[in-house]
Amino acid sequence: MRSVLDRLQALSKVIAEICRVSGTPGASIGVLHHDKLIYTHNYGYRNVESQTPPDENTIYHIASLSKSFTAASIAILVDEGKLSWNTPLRDILPDFRHMNTTINDEATILDWMSHRTGLAPKNMLWLHECAGVELRRNETLPIVSYLETVYDFRTKWLYSNWGYAVADQVIEKLSGQSWGTFLSQRILQPLGLNRTVTKHSSQTENVAEAYMALSDGTPFHLPRPSVEDGVIMEGAAGVQTCVTDMLKYAQKVMQCADDQFSRNTTSTKGSPLKQLPTLLKGHIDLSPGPSELERSYALGWIRTVLPGSLGTVGLNPMFVDTMPLVGKGLKESQMVYHHQGSLVDYLSSIHLIPSTRTAIVVLTNAMSNNDAADWLGQLLVETVLDNPDPNDYVALARKSVETSNGLWPKMADELEKARIPDTPVRKLPDYEGSYYNAVKNWRMETWVEDGELYMCHQGDRSQSYRLEHYHYDTFSWLLTRDQSVRRGHFPVTQTEYYVLAFGQGEGGVIDHVIWKHDPSVPGGETFRRLPGSASQKAFPSLADQGKQNVLGA
Numbered sequence: 001m002r003s004v005l006d007r008l009q010a011l012s013k014v015i016a017e018i019c020r021v022s023g024t025p026g027a028s029i030g031v032l033h034h035d036k037l038i039y040t041h042n043y044g045y046r047n048v049e050s051q052t053p054p055d056e057n058t059i060y061h062i063a064s065l066s067k068s069f070t071a072a073s074i075a076i077l078v079d080e081g082k083l084s085w086n087t088p089l090r091d092i093l094p095d096f097r098h099m100n101t102t103i104n105d106e107a108t109i110l111d112w113m114s115h116r117t118g119l120a121p122k123n124m125l126w127l128h129e130c131a132g133v134e135l136r137r138n139e140t141l142p143i144v145s146y147l148e149t150v151y152d153f154r155t156k157w158l159y160s161n162w163g164y165a166v167a168d169q170v171i172e173k174l175s176g177q178s179w180g181t182f183l184s185q186r187i188l189q190p191l192g193l194n195r196t197v198t199k200h201s202s203q204t205e206n207v208a209e210a211y212m213a214l215s216d217g218t219p220f221h222l223p224r225p226s227v228e229d230g231v232i233m234e235g236a237a238g239v240q241t242c243v244t245d246m247l248k249y250a251q252k253v254m255q256c257a258d259d260q261f262s263r264n265t266t267s268t269k270g271s272p273l274k275q276l277p278t279l280l281k282g283h284i285d286l287s288p289g290p291s292e293l294e295r296s297y298a299l300g301w302i303r304t305v306l307p308g309s310l311g312t313v314g315l316n317p318m319f320v321d322t323m324p325l326v327g328k329g330l331k332e333s334q335m336v337y338h339h340q341g342s343l344v345d346y347l348s349s350i351h352l353i354p355s356t357r358t359a360i361v362v363l364t365n366a367m368s369n370n371d372a373a374d375w376l377g378q379l380l381v382e383t384v385l386d387n388p389d390p391n392d393y394v395a396l397a398r399k400s401v402e403t404s405n406g407l408w409p410k411m412a413d414e415l416e417k418a419r420i421p422d423t424p425v426r427k428l429p430d431y432e433g434s435y436y437n438a439v440k441n442w443r444m445e446t447w448v449e450d451g452e453l454y455m456c457h458q459g460d461r462s463q464s465y466r467l468e469h470y471h472y473d474t475f476s477w478l479l480t481r482d483q484s485v486r487r488g489h490f491p492v493t494q495t496e497y498y499v500l501a502f503g504q505g506e507g508g509v510i511d512h513v514i515w516k517h518d519p520s521v522p523g524g525e526t527f528r529r530l531p532g533s534a535s536q537k538a539f540p541s542l543a544d545q546g547k548q549n550v551l552g553a
Helices: 004-009 012-022 063-079 101-106 109-113 137-144 162-175 179-188 243-263 372-384 393-418 481-486
Strands: 026-033 036-044 210-213 219-222 295-297 302-306 334-343 346-353 358-364 433-436 443-449 452-457 465-471 474-476 499-504 510-515 525-529
Touching: 004 036, 004 372, 012 026, 012 036, 012 372, 012 393, 026 243, 026 372, 063 109, 063 162, 063 179, 063 243, 063 334, 063 346, 109 162, 137 162, 162 179, 243 346, 243 358, 334 372, 346 372, 358 372, 372 393, 393 481, 433 510, 443 510
Parallel strands: none
Antiparallel strands: 026 036, 026 358, 210 219, 295 302, 302 334, 334 346, 346 358, 433 443, 433 525, 443 452, 452 465, 465 474, 474 499, 499 510, 510 525
16 A cells, blocks of 8 residues: 555646646645645746746735635633633624614624625625725725625525624734734734745745636736735735744644644733634534535534535636545545635645644745645645545536636527517717716716727726617627736626626616626625716826726727
8 A cells, every 4th residue: 555645745746737728827836744844846947937946935916815824813802711612793893883782783703704695795895906905904804894684694605705804803803903913912923823924025945936827728828916915805815824834823723623622722821823613613514415424514614524615715616517426436425624725826725634633735926727626625635635536626627617718608608599680779978978887986987989988997097898789778798718817807607797788777877887896786786876976087088098907909
């Protein structure tokens, strides 16, 4: 029987093929087993242009893997008595006011961080092109105060970044420090995570550049994400780190969890990691998977008992009919704590197997044509466990890329089939204006330039889209996959996302637009035009900008 290390070392060609097929230019991988680092592997380039390879100390953005760090920060404050897991959010942040009285009065930080409030995710209100942000950090509470109720409170799991945006506000309020300062001083430094940061710095060396994969797999260079300490969504996606530090962190999580579970306590001597029995407990069941075993969300971690499906919050569920059953050949079930991270330009995954003190970390520097970091993580899990009936992850990578690329022409076909031909259209200036959400902190602007109607968000005309008349008062702005990549736009593959339905009020005047930007809200969100907002003279014309970022120019 081959050793774990032999099995891992035999994966080099498989890892390279998954990365090649997916369009991933660079990846760093590490495996801890029985509390010892046994394997690291690096693929490709952290900087394609200079042909510089990555190593285990290369820093990547880890997107939603940041959530466990934010949850651990809240746990410190709970352990110090500054709040309890049952403290209603409004008692900490009185500016939170939700129309749903149950959520307003009862929702706790645990509810928010376990994704069981039932509120709409509305990611596209904050996520700008090239992983920029469209809202200021102080807009968090106004936004979460008007999120629609999709499910009854505490009845269903609905993944949302807003719970961790709320958490970073709680950390600042109760500690008197910024999220990044608190995290650095209370967790990162005590654990010796010296290459884990929460702020961008031009002085930092050995950093992975950012890419998205074009449809043929070619990496397209983009700016690195702007999410960091002091920026909205810092608590959801603001950590940057390397494989070495992530394995150190994972090791301490497992060691302290064993200690605290065995002694029925909430702290471990000499460790900043507190309240692990709560952090690692399942607080809400996930949607049914391919097995009847546990799948639940803890706090910044997903719990899955194998055999079961992984990759729950990654991108791959969009590209396969059903996620594969992992560990289907195992003689004994295995608990796995895991999470995926996805941000324009970076994908990541982490898997912990506490029974063998195993941690598997995969960091990549591209949003590829599937979730390569997730497939690689699952491959490594099955390899470590020596599953006699493993999945074919190269085949899954190829199939998911084929599906991913096929979704874009499919959306074009769906749009064309639903189009009503030869309908009238108003004069384009009738649609001009600034259309605001209910709390008036997010706007869509439309204007006419050279006989065409254009749209942008938050007044940023450097990221403008040409609107094509669809039918009646409805317009579309569908992109191809490669157009989306070149703009650094998150690869949304719901057809209705690219449709804007203008509507009229009294007197037949256009006064609102409906945009279905969140699949959990089927009717879409209505943005209303403020009186007198049709004039946009204060903004520069597209001609002044050379139209370099305008679809179709």
